[in-house]
Amino acid sequence: MKEETIYEGMIRSGVSRRDFLKTSALVAASLGMQGLKPPGAIDRSGFVEQSEGVSALVTNALQSKPRVPVIWLEMQGCTGCSEALTRSSSPSLKDLVLNDISVEYHETLSAASGERLEANKRAVMEKYRGKYLLVVEGSVPVADDGVHCVIGGRTALDLLREAAEGAAAIVCTGNCASFGGIPHASPNPTKAEAVWRIVTDKPVVNVPGCPAIPEAFTGVLASFLVFGKLPELDSLKRPRLFYENTIHDRCLRRAFYDAGKFASSFDDEAARKGYCLYKLGCKGPTTYNSCATIKWDSGLSFPVQSGHPCLGCSQPDFWDGGGFYQGQSAPLDKPGAVAIGAAAAAGAALGLGLAAGNRAKKKRIRKGDSKD
Numbered sequence: 001m002k003e004e005t006i007y008e009g010m011i012r013s014g015v016s017r018r019d020f021l022k023t024s025a026l027v028a029a030s031l032g033m034q035g036l037k038p039p040g041a042i043d044r045s046g047f048v049e050q051s052e053g054v055s056a057l058v059t060n061a062l063q064s065k066p067r068v069p070v071i072w073l074e075m076q077g078c079t080g081c082s083e084a085l086t087r088s089s090s091p092s093l094k095d096l097v098l099n100d101i102s103v104e105y106h107e108t109l110s111a112a113s114g115e116r117l118e119a120n121k122r123a124v125m126e127k128y129r130g131k132y133l134l135v136v137e138g139s140v141p142v143a144d145d146g147v148h149c150v151i152g153g154r155t156a157l158d159l160l161r162e163a164a165e166g167a168a169a170i171v172c173t174g175n176c177a178s179f180g181g182i183p184h185a186s187p188n189p190t191k192a193e194a195v196w197r198i199v200t201d202k203p204v205v206n207v208p209g210c211p212a213i214p215e216a217f218t219g220v221l222a223s224f225l226v227f228g229k230l231p232e233l234d235s236l237k238r239p240r241l242f243y244e245n246t247i248h249d250r251c252l253r254r255a256f257y258d259a260g261k262f263a264s265s266f267d268d269e270a271a272r273k274g275y276c277l278y279k280l281g282c283k284g285p286t287t288y289n290s291c292a293t294i295k296w297d298s299g300l301s302f303p304v305q306s307g308h309p310c311l312g313c314s315q316p317d318f319w320d321g322g323g324f325y326q327g328q329s330a331p332l333d334k335p336g337a338v339a340i341g342a343a344a345a346a347g348a349a350l351g352l353g354l355a356a357g358n359r360a361k362k363k364r365i366r367k368g369d370s371k372d
């Protein structure tokens, strides 16, 4: 029997055609973040109008494809990545979960639990073999045959291998699943490992962060939904668009960095003026993530904007690579005196541009510019 398409399922459950098109536009917006835009449509702030072509592509896909079954495993993690996702927008978790994907197994979000839930997982893995998407949250301990994380009497290592075997692709959400995260930090007594170090024969995408930026995660799901494959990745298996720039590249405090103006404590005059947080341990210059542009809580803010240095939570070796408040005495480079005024002006303009772009977020999607 032919499987029900996403569109048919939505209409059957009472969703109007208008709401279907709204969901379609949200998914298209997410794909717009992935560079699927006609060249030449870029405006001065670096944003583009959503291409009608992308919207049509998404609408067609949702009308012709069945929902994507998802099995979500939680390993050595704190559930923070799931928690963050419930606050996602463009598209929201609600839109994705209820309409476009079908989360068949999630220890925290599934209504069922225990043997009933486990039985459902087994049935889904068999029925959708080679088609389902496996999402992993948390790292996998490999010491002592994996006994340090046991779920339902089986090790996380065993459960990962079993679920990975029939998966079409694996999406690792958060630093723990992508790079080992905090459980991987020294002395790493459980030998916590990243998923791609264990599963080497499946397509894997890493969406690091602690937690992952929800819009980056849902953007990856949207790409899989529409094209049936993962977006373009870098050498660390991160989706390029969301991870090709550092926090520092797009930071609204960048003008102060370039001008040599730094806060030396969290409550000094320089901090109150919004100066650069480098001397307070900011890892923005070496951290690749989209926090400075997509931001958090529907574009409200991100750590550096709110007065806290970037901790490098999306980088490999977070936490060992630098945790809280490890001060740095001097910036990575010192711009010449002549450049300072111009850099400050350019930085301020960039900040204004980003703020304006953020306000227009619902209509326009930021282009993934290459590095400065």
Ligand code: SF4
Residues within 6 Å of the ligand: 076, 077, 078, 079, 080, 081, 137, 138, 173, 174, 175, 176, 177, 181, 182, 209, 210, 211, 212
């Ligand atoms: Fe929690 Fe951070 Fe690990 Fe996500 S990456 S599970 S938020 S510790």
Ligand code: SF4
Residues within 6 Å of the ligand: 247, 248, 249, 251, 252, 253, 254, 255, 257, 275, 276, 277, 278, 282, 283, 284, 285, 304, 310
């Ligand atoms: Fe760079 Fe951090 Fe300073 Fe922002 S606060 S300019 S990311 S060093």
Ligand code: F3S
Residues within 6 Å of the ligand: 209, 210, 247, 287, 289, 291, 302, 303, 304, 309, 310, 311, 312, 313, 314
């Ligand atoms: Fe993490 Fe730095 Fe963003 S700490 S949330 S990558 S600003």
